[in-house]
Every structure is written in C-alpha cells, then in structure tokens.
Amino acid sequence: MTKVKSLDDLRKMRDDLQSKVNLREKSDHPEKMVQIKVSMATCGIASGAKETMNFLIEELDAQAIDTVVTQTGCMGYCYAEPTIEVTLPGEKPVVFGHVDLKKAAEIVEKYIKNGELVDGIIPVNYETVDEKNNE
Amino acid sequence: MAKYNSHILVCGGTGCRASQGEEIVENLTRAIEENGIENEVQVVRTGCFGFCEKGPVVKIIPDNTFYVHVSPDDASEIIAEHLVKGRKVNRLLFVDPETQQAVSESKDMGFYKKQLRIALRNCGFINPENIEEYIARDGYAALGKALTSMTPEEVIKEIMDSGLRGRGGGGFPTGLKWDLTRKVESDVKYVVCNADEGDPGAFMDRSILEGDPHSVLEAMAINGYCTGASNGLIYIRAEYPLAIQRLKIAIDQARESGLLGKDIFGTGFDFDVEMRYGAGAFVCGEETSLIHSMEGLRGEPTVKPPFPSEKGYKGKPTNVNNVETYANIPVILLKGSEWFSRIGSEKSKGTKVFALAGKVNNVGLIEVPMGTTLREVIFDIGGGIKDGKKFKAVQTGGPSGGCLTEKHLDIPIDYDNLLQCGSMMGSGGMIVMDEDDCMVSMAKFYLDFTVEESCGKCAPCRIGNKRLYEMLDKITKGNGTEEDLARLRNLSNVIKDTSLCGLGQTSPNPVLSTMENFPEEYLAHVKDGKCPAGQCRSLMEYVIDEDKCVGCTLCSRVCPVDAISGDKKMPHVIDVSVCIKCGACMEKCKFGAISVQ
Missing domain, CATH: 3.30.70.20 (Alpha-Beta Plaits)
Known part of the structure; x- marks a missing residue:
C-alpha cells in the first residue's frame, strides 16, 4: 500500500480512487457491470447475509455476469435483514430487503438480467451528509 | 420479454398493508391489464416508505410522483390518467402543510426525509475493510487539514463552536472536554474511545465500528493532536467480535498507509492506536471504571474529581469520548462548525443515532436531527406499533433512563427536554412498548439488570437496588401494599442522591418515571391485585x-x-x-x- 506522506498525497490518492470508481462505472461494457453491496454487520450476518453474499458471487460467476460484490456495514433496516443494494449501470441504486437465497435468485434472474423490479424494495428514507468539503 | 418503462411502487409496510395496500395492488394490476399496458408497467410492493401517517402511499417511477392516502378505488384513475395519458392525478398529491402547494416529487417533501446521516454517513455505503473506499469518501482529509493548517486551539474552537456534546449519554460539551485535557501539562497523555456499549437493546456504536471504523480512528488522531497525546486506546467489549476484527484491519491498513504511526502527513505528529478488551460489565461504560479496567484493576468507579482529564489512565491526563461522538468529528472539521450548528435544536446540535427496538414495525438503526419528535421517530420512521396495537410508552436511555408516554410524543428530542421529562438521552437505545406491556414488570426488568451489574463498591447502589428489586417483585406477585409504593419512591430518591457513580445515580429512574406516569397501574397491582396489561403471571x-x-x-x-x-x-x-x-x-x-x- 502506498504511504501517505503529505496532505497532497492524500488528495491525489482520493482523486485517483474516485476516478477509479468512475472508470469502473464507465467501463467498455457498461451494460454488463453490476455493483452489489451486501449489508454485513453482526445483525445482517446473523440473519444470513454471508450465505446470500456467497450465493450471489457464485451464481453471478456461474452465469458470467460481470459484477462487483462487496460487503458493507449496517444500512439500518434491521427489520428487513439481510439487505442488499444493487446498482445497475446507469441506474440509481436499489435496496432490497429480506434477501434470502430464494429472493437472491429472483433478483438475479429478474432485476439484474432483465431490469425488472421485484417485490421487497426498501425505499431509502434518509439523506446523507454531502461529503464534499469546502476546502 | 417485457421491458417495463414504468414501475408503480406500492408501500408494503405493515401500516399501509393494514390500510388496504394489498387491494390497491390487485386493482392496479387489473387496471393495467384492462388498458393493455401490462408489458410496459409493473406493480411492485416495497418496504415501508416512512410516511405512514399519509398512507397508503404509491410512487410512480421514473417520474417519482408520490401519491398519498390512496384507496383501492383510485387505482383505475391512476392508471388511466397518469400511465396512459401522462397526466398526474392532482387530488392524490401530497399537499405541503406550510405552502398549501401540491408537491409531486418525494425529494421536495421536507416532511419526508426525516433522517440525516452524519455519524452513519459511511455505514452501509463503503466496504469497512478497505481503507481506499474511506479515502475516496474524503477520509483522513480532516486529519490532514487539522495537522497541516490548524493549531490545536483552532481545532478545539471549531469543535466548541459546533456545539457537539458527548453522545454516550451525559451530553458534556466535547470541545470543552478536549480543552481541559489539553491544558493539563504532562509528558504522556492518552486518548480513549469508549466502545463499551452496554444498554440492553442498544447497538449504535457497534454498527458504527462495524461499518465505518476509520472515522473513529481518524477522530482519535485529531483528538490526540489537540490534547497532545500520541497514544490512543479503544476500550471495546469482547462480545463484539466483528467490530474488533474490523477495527484491527482498519488499524493495520491505516498504519500501512502512514495515517497512523510516526510523522503523520510529514508533520512530525506521532499517533497510534491500541485495543483493550472489556468483559462486558455495564459499569465499565463509566469513564473512571473503564480506566481502572484498562489498567487491569477491578472495574469500579472512583470519586470525581480528579477527572480523567487530570488523572486518568496510569495517572496521566486522559480524554475519553464515545464512538458516536468521534464519528461526528471529521465531518465537523471538513464542513465547519457553522454548518453543524445549524442542525439540531437550540442547545443540542447535530444528529443522534438511535437503535429503535421493541414493539415497533420498522426495527432499525436511525439517525435524526436533534429536535425531531418521538412521534416522528416512532410513527413515521418506525412505521407505528406492531399488530396495530396501542402505543403505551417508550424507554430511552436504557436502565438509566425513564419512560416517556403519549403526552411526550410531540416534545422535540434533545438532551435537556428528555431530562426535564424524567428520562435521559442515554447512548440512544429506544425501546417501544405497547398496551400489553406492564410498567411495573418493565421497571423490575431494568432493576434486575442493575442489581446484576452493580459493582458493589458503594452501599446505596449495592444494597438499595437489591431492595428496590425485591419490592417490585413483591408487587408483581400481588403481595404489595400501598406503603410499599411510598417506600419505593423514598428509597429511589435516596439511591439517586447518595450513589457514587452514574450507575446508581440513575438506576432508580425507570421506577420513578413509571410511578410518575402510570400511578394507576401500580395501584391496580397493590390495591386490586390486578395487572392491567395482563403480564404479571401471579396476578392472572x-x-x-x-x-x-x-x-x-x-x-x-x-x-x-x-x-x-x-x-x-x-x-x-x-x-x-x-x-x-x-x-x-x-x-x-x-x-x-x-x-x-
């Protein structure tokens, strides 16, 4: 890992990382690149998020769908764990709740492959502070 | 294969479903078929929109039109007008109570977005095990800014001006605490993160550490810079294995990137963090007990003063802050105190994270600006009471707090208002109770917890709480008398006044507040031998x-x-x-x- 030796280093690193994310979104085959985040805090894992995540990775791999599956922390929807957020290229992120293996398979088949929504969407009901600072 | 160009989202939250949500879905589907657009429009059920008072709600995408108070009879009109002809059904739009204007897009409804995530800004967004994702979200930029362009005094002034108060429950001004530690001269100082979250039903700090560990590390380093400490310690309970694991990964990555360790940002500032594990004793959330526990001694409190800012860990000046307090710091430095102090109520700035639990539909982790009312939290965000039961009370502040009732629902939540109502902010646990919960049993439950967790050092807490528990037990078994009620109140006050630390000083709160708010329920137990909620087994x-x-x-x-x-x-x-x-x-x-x- 590169060492951060000054604030300029950090800023450069941040910009690089941000553009890397953008690059990923605007890759050569945007119609295929899907991003999935799985809420993996203690509560999510206890309700089966790990199984869901493993299933998604294997299933999407088996079907050769170009996807990045990552873990993240608590999304706050404890009543609907496990929760996942799916971002199709060019689309807004969509959060699905109660994603057991059956639901995960349905999401892959219907939403990820055909852009067709499935029951169990969780409307995002919060605003996040805008990280852009006033340097 | 159908390629839908419109979706109709129907709220499938418990509240809306109870008010005919299913029928709406059926009628919409039928109307879509009648109009022959089933290959263009899809109806989808969703989780709760957090808009239950206006339910049932229906949202049309992609144009994001929001319809409120929709009845099954409206379905055909929505389809025929909006989806076939492209004209909005004005009478079903939400009318802004202030401007009296119909608003169609949910993002324009100030009312709708009640939650604002500051401390939880990265939770559920970044991968907590990857420092790069944190840096991409401006992580460690606040530390960089502080080290390279601000003096410790300027940073502390910024925190003071922001109005940030301790999120562990006490509400002590954070900037002032830092300043006190800074002013004490010493060769070695310590910065401590209190991650000993012990209230039953509370999981705010765990979620922050599991979802965004770097924000806490960054803030601790900023704290170290301000107070003159180069050693950070995180006191975390061993029952949080995932939080511990993620913290360890975060510390390693920060060290590898040179963001912890020697000569950070080339400024000559050294700071490193170590972990200390607690065995899960509730009293160790109290800062003097916490420090003793870290020193390898019994987790017992000592009298303050001296405060930890003068004599703390190993006798050196020590600054102890809670996890959520730390999580706020980087944002305050980047966006400025002026921005932060605009959020919240007059004396309590910013937001507060609550773990919403109990008999509420949308159990979850929420973050709302200070000054939000309990009604908004429980009925809008929380989606109301489970199974359509009646709201009875909500316990805030865990075993140290009190219960709040119907009459408190519209009071803006902040440190001072909650104290005035006989409860307290606490660390942010919020347990909702319905008509089936017996208040005497509830008080007994918390006393049982306190008796178990009392360290035993001072007599009022060790003996007094045990006696309180016995009296409550007697009442729930139907053997109480009216004299017991007077004794209960009297002893509660004595324990509050004479206990050594915060645990005993607040442990009778659940008893006092339930006696205050539900006197008839206590009387029913002792006079009529009845438990109105039907929960006390011996009285049934x-x-x-x-x-x-x-x-x-x-x-x-x-x-x-x-x-x-x-x-x-x-x-x-x-x-x-x-x-x-x-x-x-x-x-x-x-x-x-x-x-x-």
Whole structure:
C-alpha cells in the first residue's frame, strides 16, 4: 500500500480512487457491470447475509455476469435483514430487503438480467451528509 | 420479454398493508391489464416508505410522483390518467402543510426525509475493510487539514463552536472536554474511545465500528493532536467480535498507509492506536471504571474529581469520548462548525443515532436531527406499533433512563427536554412498548439488570437496588401494599442522591418515571391485585367459560400439573390452587373457551 506522506498525497490518492470508481462505472461494457453491496454487520450476518453474499458471487460467476460484490456495514433496516443494494449501470441504486437465497435468485434472474423490479424494495428514507468539503 | 418503462411502487409496510395496500395492488394490476399496458408497467410492493401517517402511499417511477392516502378505488384513475395519458392525478398529491402547494416529487417533501446521516454517513455505503473506499469518501482529509493548517486551539474552537456534546449519554460539551485535557501539562497523555456499549437493546456504536471504523480512528488522531497525546486506546467489549476484527484491519491498513504511526502527513505528529478488551460489565461504560479496567484493576468507579482529564489512565491526563461522538468529528472539521450548528435544536446540535427496538414495525438503526419528535421517530420512521396495537410508552436511555408516554410524543428530542421529562438521552437505545406491556414488570426488568451489574463498591447502589428489586417483585406477585409504593419512591430518591457513580445515580429512574406516569397501574397491582396489561403471571387467573367449553378434554391432557378436571363432553374446570399459569391450555383450546382474568 502506498504511504501517505503529505496532505497532497492524500488528495491525489482520493482523486485517483474516485476516478477509479468512475472508470469502473464507465467501463467498455457498461451494460454488463453490476455493483452489489451486501449489508454485513453482526445483525445482517446473523440473519444470513454471508450465505446470500456467497450465493450471489457464485451464481453471478456461474452465469458470467460481470459484477462487483462487496460487503458493507449496517444500512439500518434491521427489520428487513439481510439487505442488499444493487446498482445497475446507469441506474440509481436499489435496496432490497429480506434477501434470502430464494429472493437472491429472483433478483438475479429478474432485476439484474432483465431490469425488472421485484417485490421487497426498501425505499431509502434518509439523506446523507454531502461529503464534499469546502476546502 | 417485457421491458417495463414504468414501475408503480406500492408501500408494503405493515401500516399501509393494514390500510388496504394489498387491494390497491390487485386493482392496479387489473387496471393495467384492462388498458393493455401490462408489458410496459409493473406493480411492485416495497418496504415501508416512512410516511405512514399519509398512507397508503404509491410512487410512480421514473417520474417519482408520490401519491398519498390512496384507496383501492383510485387505482383505475391512476392508471388511466397518469400511465396512459401522462397526466398526474392532482387530488392524490401530497399537499405541503406550510405552502398549501401540491408537491409531486418525494425529494421536495421536507416532511419526508426525516433522517440525516452524519455519524452513519459511511455505514452501509463503503466496504469497512478497505481503507481506499474511506479515502475516496474524503477520509483522513480532516486529519490532514487539522495537522497541516490548524493549531490545536483552532481545532478545539471549531469543535466548541459546533456545539457537539458527548453522545454516550451525559451530553458534556466535547470541545470543552478536549480543552481541559489539553491544558493539563504532562509528558504522556492518552486518548480513549469508549466502545463499551452496554444498554440492553442498544447497538449504535457497534454498527458504527462495524461499518465505518476509520472515522473513529481518524477522530482519535485529531483528538490526540489537540490534547497532545500520541497514544490512543479503544476500550471495546469482547462480545463484539466483528467490530474488533474490523477495527484491527482498519488499524493495520491505516498504519500501512502512514495515517497512523510516526510523522503523520510529514508533520512530525506521532499517533497510534491500541485495543483493550472489556468483559462486558455495564459499569465499565463509566469513564473512571473503564480506566481502572484498562489498567487491569477491578472495574469500579472512583470519586470525581480528579477527572480523567487530570488523572486518568496510569495517572496521566486522559480524554475519553464515545464512538458516536468521534464519528461526528471529521465531518465537523471538513464542513465547519457553522454548518453543524445549524442542525439540531437550540442547545443540542447535530444528529443522534438511535437503535429503535421493541414493539415497533420498522426495527432499525436511525439517525435524526436533534429536535425531531418521538412521534416522528416512532410513527413515521418506525412505521407505528406492531399488530396495530396501542402505543403505551417508550424507554430511552436504557436502565438509566425513564419512560416517556403519549403526552411526550410531540416534545422535540434533545438532551435537556428528555431530562426535564424524567428520562435521559442515554447512548440512544429506544425501546417501544405497547398496551400489553406492564410498567411495573418493565421497571423490575431494568432493576434486575442493575442489581446484576452493580459493582458493589458503594452501599446505596449495592444494597438499595437489591431492595428496590425485591419490592417490585413483591408487587408483581400481588403481595404489595400501598406503603410499599411510598417506600419505593423514598428509597429511589435516596439511591439517586447518595450513589457514587452514574450507575446508581440513575438506576432508580425507570421506577420513578413509571410511578410518575402510570400511578394507576401500580395501584391496580397493590390495591386490586390486578395487572392491567395482563403480564404479571401471579396476578392472572385462567378460567374456562362453561358455555363455550365442549368437553373435548384437550386442555386437561396438555396441562402439565393436572389442574384441569371434568368429564368428557362436559365443561371443564381449572383448580386455581394447582394451576401454574403456563398458558398451555389456552393455546390448545380450539373453541376460545379459556381466558385470562
């Protein structure tokens, strides 16, 4: 890992990382690149998020769908764990709740492959502070 | 294959479903078929929109039109007008109560977005095990800014001006605490993160550490810079293995990137963080106990002063802050105190994270600006009470807090208002209770916890709480007298006044606040020998209704103590002197003949 030796280093690193994310979104085959985040805090894992995540990775791999599956922390929807957020290229992120293996398979088949929504969407009901600072 | 160009989202939250959500879905689907657009429009059920008061709600995408108070009869109009002709159904739009204007897009509804995530800004967004994702979200930029362009005094002034107060429950001004530690001269100082979250039902700090560990590390380093400390310690309970694992990964990555360790940002500032594990004692959330526990001593409090800012860990000046307090710091430095102090109420700035639990539909982790009312939290964000029951009370502040009732629902939540109502902010646990919960039993539950967790050092807490528990137990068993109620109140006040630390000083709060808000419930227990909520087993009596009983003998066969007798096809009887009130008979009875009185 590169060492951060000054604030300029950090800023450069941040910009690089941000553009890397953008690059990923605007890759050569945007119609295929899907991003999935799985809420993996203690509560999510206890309700089966790990199984869901493993299933998604294997299933999407088996079907050769170009996807990045990552873990993240608590999304706050404890009543609907496990929760996942799916971002199709060019689309807004969509959060699905109660994603057991059956639901995960349905999401892959219907939403990820055909852009067709499935029951169990969780409307995002919060605003996040805008990280852009006033340097 | 159908390629839908419009979606209709129908709220499938418990509240909306109760108010005909399913029927709306059916009617919409039918209307879509009638108009022959089933290949263009799809109806989808969603989770709760957090807009329950206006339910049932329906949202059309992609144009994000929001319809409120929709009835099944409106379905055909929505389809025919909006989806076929492209004209919005104005009468179903949300009318802004202030401007009296119809608003169609949910993002324009100030009312709708009640949650603002500052401390939780990265939770559920970044991968907590990857420092790069944190840096991409401006992580460690606040530390960089502080180290390279601000003096410690300027940073502290910024925190003071922001109005940030301790999120662990006490509400002490954070900037002032830092300043006190900074002013004490010493060769070595320590910065501590209190991650000993112990309230039953609270999981805010765990979620932050599991979802965004770097924000805490960054803030601790900023704290170190301000107070002159180069050692950070995180005191975390061993029951949080995932949080510990993620913190360890975060510390390693920060060290590798040179963001912890020697000469950070080339400024000559050294700072590193170590972990200390607690065994899960509630009293160790109190800062002096926490420090003793870290030193390898018994987790017992000592009298303040001296405060940890003068004599803390190993006798050196120590600054202890809570996880959520730290998580706010980087944002304040980047966006400025002026921005932060615009959020919240007059004396409590910013937001507060709550773990919403109990008899509420949307159990979850929420973050709202200070000054939000309990009604908004419980009924809008929380989606109301489970199974359509009636709201009775909400306990804030865990075992140290008190209960708030119907009459407190519209009070803006902040440190001072909650204290005035006889409760407290606490660390942010919020347990909602419905009509089936007995307040005496609730107080007894918390006292049971306190008795278990009292360290035993001072007499009022060690002995007094035990006596309180015994009195409550007596009352719930139907043996209490009215004199007991007076004694209960008296002893509670003595414990509050004379205990050594925060644990004892607040432990009678659940008793006092339930006595204050539900005096009739206590009286019913001692005078009439009845538990109005039907929860105290000893005060219940199972009876068989002779008219409904058909004599199937199912109940007598399931009774574990043979308390039920009667001939076949004849009404049965329960012998109350033998009955242990397990409720097995009532569960088995197919005719609803058995009831509790």
